[in-house]
Amino acid sequence: MNAARGFPAFPPQRAGARFATSWWGRAWIQAMEDTSLDHVLLRKGRAYAKTGQVGPITVSPGRIAAVTESEYDTVVRVEQLTDAAWERFLDQVAAKAGHIAALLDGDMPHDLVEAAEGASVPLLPAVGDLEPECSCPDWGHPCKHAAALCYQVSWLLDADPFVLLLMRGRGERELVEALQRRDAPAPAPDVAGPVGVRAAEAFAMGVPPLPEPPPYDVVFTPPALEPAPEVDVAALGILAASAADRARELLLRGRLPELTEHQDHVRLAAGHDLPGERARGLDAAVRAWRFGGADGLEALETPWTPPRQDLARAQSLLAAGWEGEHPPAPETWRNRWTFGSLQLRYGRDGRWYPFTERDGQWWPAGPPERDPATLTGQAAL
Structure with a gap:
């Protein structure tokens, strides 16, 4: 049974203080912000988080909670992993000696998260995975109190990735003990018994996880082939x-x-x-x-018509990220917004792709961003 972990309230922060600095903490914030359609409430939530208006935080399996503004009960629920998913996750941790050491050292390795996702174990939340609840009268999803709680939790995740694993259902001690049991020496085989494994037992084991992929700096070199007639x-x-x-x-x-x-x-x-x-x-x-x-x-190559709420959220981000009085009004057609010689195209993956005009043709101009204000050259808040 996992006990809840309590964390003292964060004091007011200095001007310019940042939220998550770790990549997994930023992924947590991204999941929360992508769920919201109200940029104003997010901005208020950031202000609440930085000015210390969130009380002590309690983290337990599937749940984080705090009292905000000294009167509102604020909770954010996170889906817990199943027992089968935890077994697959432990397989991935045990597959590489450095994984558990990295977690204990306060780091969440990229390759561990990617390997877990490959084994159908989502560690980091995605859009819609966080369910906020608050006793305040605000109907925002999330409201400013739940947003403030999520922003502060990103600091906890920066300091200890086991906080994320506890939200998903298991605490540090339980996970370490489970890994230690896996490292225990196997009993000596019964030489007098039958050799091999019964077919029924083998099928009951299920499909084992795939091995880890080779590092990205390992480049495949095709074998040298001798020229042959009619062979390229x-x-x-x-x-x-x-x-x-x-x-x-x-x-x-x-x-x-x-x-x-x-x-x-x-x-x-x-x-x-x-x-x-x-x-x-x-x-x-x-x-x-x-x-x-x-x-x-x-x-x-393909224009399409995005959902209205996606475009409304993009308009809000553009207005909030523009440094002048009014953001430019683009020429819009389906998923394409044109700002003079710059065109942004909204992809089905939820990101905006920049294009620039060259000789009467639109050319890809750089990697995509989720915030269109970033691509217009303005500093997003």
């Missing part, structure tokens, strides 16, 4: 390198996206510098793929 040896080398990249992605994410023939052609050209005729006419597509993969290519 260079093309075979490119295909072998492509297969190695796809295998890495499968190990990392547990699945491969389905690509059309055109998308796969662009992927190959973007990743392997296809020579001659293979890359001709794909300059813009290759550039889009390098910035955003299949989503970036779709932003280049």
